[in-house]
Amino acid sequence: LAKTTQPISMDSYEGQEVNITCSHNNIATNDYITWYQQFPSQGPRFIIQGYKTKVTNEVASLFIPADRKSSTLSLPRVSLSDTAVYYCLVGDVRSSNTGKLIFGQGTTLQVKP
Amino acid sequence: DAGVIQSPRHEVTEMGQEVTLRCKPISGHNSLFWYRQTMMRGLELLIYFNNNVPIDDSGMPEDRFSAKMPNASFSTLKIQPSEPRDSAVYFCASSLGQGAREQYFGPGTRLTVT
Numbered sequence: 001l002a003k004t005t006q007p008i009s010m011d012s013y014e015g016q017e018v019n020i021t022c023s024h025n026n027i028a029t030n031d032y033i034t035w036y037q038q039f040p041s042q043g044p045r046f047i048i049q050g051y052k053t054k055v056t057n058e059v060a061s062l063f064i065p066a067d068r069k070s071s072t073l074s075l076p077r078v079s080l081s082d083t084a085v086y087y088c089l090v091g092d093v094r095s096s097n098t099g100k101l102i103f104g105q106g107t108t109l110q111v112k113p
Numbered sequence: 114d115a116g117v118i119q120s121p122r123h124e125v126t127e128m129g130q131e132v133t134l135r136c137k138p139i140s141g142h143n144s145l146f147w148y149r150q151t152m153m154r155g156l157e158l159l160i161y162f163n164n165n166v167p168i169d170d171s172g173m174p175e176d177r178f179s180a181k182m183p184n185a186s187f188s189t190l191k192i193q194p195s196e197p198r199d200s201a202v203y204f205c206a207s208s209l210g211q212g213a214r215e216q217y218f219g220p221g222t223r224l225t226v227t
Binding site: 031032034041042043044045046049087089090091092093094102103104105106 | 117217219221
């Protein structure tokens, strides 16, 4: 079972780049790494997903080293509206087995003015 | 697309009463998930359906909880009888495909059992 470990909380200031690292030492060969964002009183929202190296979309980048035992979500130039909880998950996108979809505690990011 | 629709948004009930939460997934999605979120336990997966069939219900806490998906556009999560410890936010999510594919979450139902 691929469990993830991430910092409980992080603080940043507007305009800075924020990097949140997630540890997943037991990641399986077919597992992908997925990040979700959750605002208070809302359901989680998909941010980005990747398997290896680097993935970039309009809101974030995901860096995955060769051993895949960790990953880093990078948020460029954060604003106050990026204050949220960020979850890292690992799981097989092809499998009907959802036992690995564990959200964990997530990382609470607080962006300050 | 309206996204995942959940009802009611808020529910307050007394201990021992039956509670039914409803979910309409995004049209075309064939996987549906029910989650429960509390401060103490975080976000927990309760049950997962694929093509209307329950695939994994290992997260359902006990026999008081039951979930159904009679068709591709509707699912219910029922708690009977309800207890104060069931108080939580219940989320429904849907996705296209299986496994860890992108899930779209509904707004949630905040349940309070007194």
